[in-house]
Amino acid sequence: MDVSPKTIRQYRLESDSLGEVRVPANSLYGVQTQRAIDNFPITGVRISHYPEFVKALAAIKKAAAMANERMGMLDAPRSKAIREACDLIMAGKHRGHFRVDVIQGGAGTSSNMNANEVIANLALELMGHSRGDYAFLHPNNHVNLSQSTNDVYPSAIRLTLVIMGQALHKAMGRLAKALEDKGVEFAHVIKIGRTQLQDAVPMTLGQEFRAWALMVREDRQRLLEALDLVREINLGGTAIGTGINAPPEYAPLVVALLNQVSGQGMILAENLVEATQDAGAYVQFSGVLKRTAVKLSKICNDLRLLSSGPRCGLGEIRLPKMAPGSSIMPGKVNPIIPEVVNQIAFQVIGSDLTVTMAAEAGQLELNAMEPVLAHNLFNSLLLLRRGCVVLADKCVKGIEADEERCRQNVEQSLGLATALCPYVGYDAASRIAQHAAREGLSVRDAARAILGWDESRLTEVLNPESMLTPVEPKREFVCFTADRPDVSLDAPAGECPDNGGAPDTH
Known part of the structure; x- marks a missing residue:
């Protein structure tokens, strides 16, 4: 198939071990990135969606170039160009050229090669060469030196x-x-x-x-x-x-x-x-x-x-x-x-x-x-x-x-009966709560009717503010008669007249 001169200008040819691939002429990525773009149209989310990840890749490539130069594995001009290219990427530039899908086969090879190719082409331009002229600086041989995707x-x-x-x-x-x-x-x-x-x-x-x-x-x-x-x-x-x-x-x-x-x-x-x-x-x-x-x-x-x-x-x-x-x-x-x-x-x-x-x-x-x-x-x-x-x-x-609204909910809540338990016992407090629910009363009104407590006593025991932290109650024993929710106020402490003076079990 004939390719028009205009089309040729829009693309450059790059090759890898599998053959030649057309890559957009203005792209900083190369052949392996292009293959990944074609192979993985999966999520539509590119690795550039996470700028921190792109910068992390660039930081590693820069550190690798510095280490390789110190060990004599990489010459100073190439190391400098790679490091400067990484600095540009770490500064947030050229992120749009990291186009590989976030979900990809190959254990991340495509992401690594995307970084290698972008950095290589940026470095080539910094050295005065054209994109894709890998004879001067290669994505694998130089940018990926001493490294693996893994x-x-x-x-x-x-x-x-x-x-x-x-x-x-x-x-x-x-x-x-x-x-x-x-x-x-x-x-x-x-x-x-x-x-x-x-x-x-x-x-x-x-x-x-x-x-x-x-x-x-x-x-x-x-x-x-x-x-x-x-x-x-x-x-x-x-x-x-x-x-x-x-x-x-x-x-x-x-x-x-x-x-x-x-x-x-x-x-x-x-x-x-x-x-x-x-x-x-x-x-x-x-x-x-x-x-x-x-x-x-x-x-x-x-x-x-x-x-x-x-x-x-x-x-x-x-x-x-x-x-x-x-x-x-x-x-x-x-x-x-x-x-x-x-x-x-x-x-x-x-x-x-x-x-x-x-x-x-x-x-x-x-x-x-x-x-x-x-x-x-x-x-x-x-x-x-x-x-x-x-x-x-x-x-x-x-x-x-x-x-x-908060205060109203507190006042009408049967939960206030819990404060009675240390004073009158669980059973008596439960009877008071049930009486309040049955008669449509507040716990305060039910306790007043059943216990006969005066207002100061009711306020002392049923004051919501006093229920916010632990207190030391004075325990009292209260007995109800069998036929109505009432209290024998004359019963000695700990005794119930309805059962022969035995401790209250109601």
Whole structure:
């Protein structure tokens, strides 16, 4: 088939061991990247979707060039050009040329070659040569010198996890502070606590928010612990961890230089063969992300419940109004921020299963499923970070308390009867609660009718504020007659006249 001169100008021919391939003339990537683009039209999500990963690849290539130059493996002009090309990529330039799909066969070879080719062509231009003139500087022979996909790709994944994990840690701190600030603001607001969606005992709204803040802070600590695990890398192990085609001193040197380039405390694995095949740290890391997602979703469930209504639900808090909630019901406003964070949590929880399966699928000296593993970890980190920021800034910071509604719920709750137990015993308190429910009374009114206590005594025992912390009660024994919920006030302490003076068992 004839090719027009215009078409020739739009493409350049590159070749590999499988033959020639046309590559767009203005592309920085080359033949192997083009094959990957053609082979993997899978998700439509390119590795450039995660800029931290692209920068991690460039940081490793720069550290490798520095190490190879120091060991006399790479001449100074080529090393300089490679390093300068990596600096451009680490500065955020040329990201659009990283076009390989995040999910790919080949254990990440396509991603590694995408980086090798872009860096090589940038370096060629810096040296005054044309793109594709690999006789002067080659993607494999020079950019990939002393390396393999099998040590570069997982090391880049782990460096990315460290960088993105620190960003998530910061976002979680932002959310924890927003919750803690609301805890302070609502410290005086008395509300009814609930267990199994039923009335329990009084607490403050501040206690509720501060509990959520602690939940987030706990997972921030777990995240730091997980980050320590993924700092261990197999860089220098090359193909299977034996270090073939790399000098003996290369591995410790390149890791030290990578830390100098990236500013991160990456650690050379003690056993590179083990580190090349073991994906256990990813499973642990993913588990922490799942745990975080579960807790965030629980907090959002609570926010949606407490703000439900606004008139026919719990309605104890008011969330910021972010958008009209219905195309048919005027005035309806939905809790859209907690809802979106719930959905983020579902995605992260599902991704954890993918990571688990991908880690388990490793065979012998390598895990070929790392691309899907990396994609799911990166995406979970990205979603959780954004979710924490959105939840803090667009929801938590603007929450208001309906103090009157909270107080009304406390006053009408049968949960107040719990405060009677240390004074009159569980059975008597239960009878009072049942009487209140049956007659439509408050616990206070039911206790007044049955116990005959005066107002000061009722206030002392049934004051919601006194139920927020432990107290030292004065125990009394109360007996009911068989035919009505009444009390024999003349019974000696510990005795019931209805059963011959034996201790009360009603």
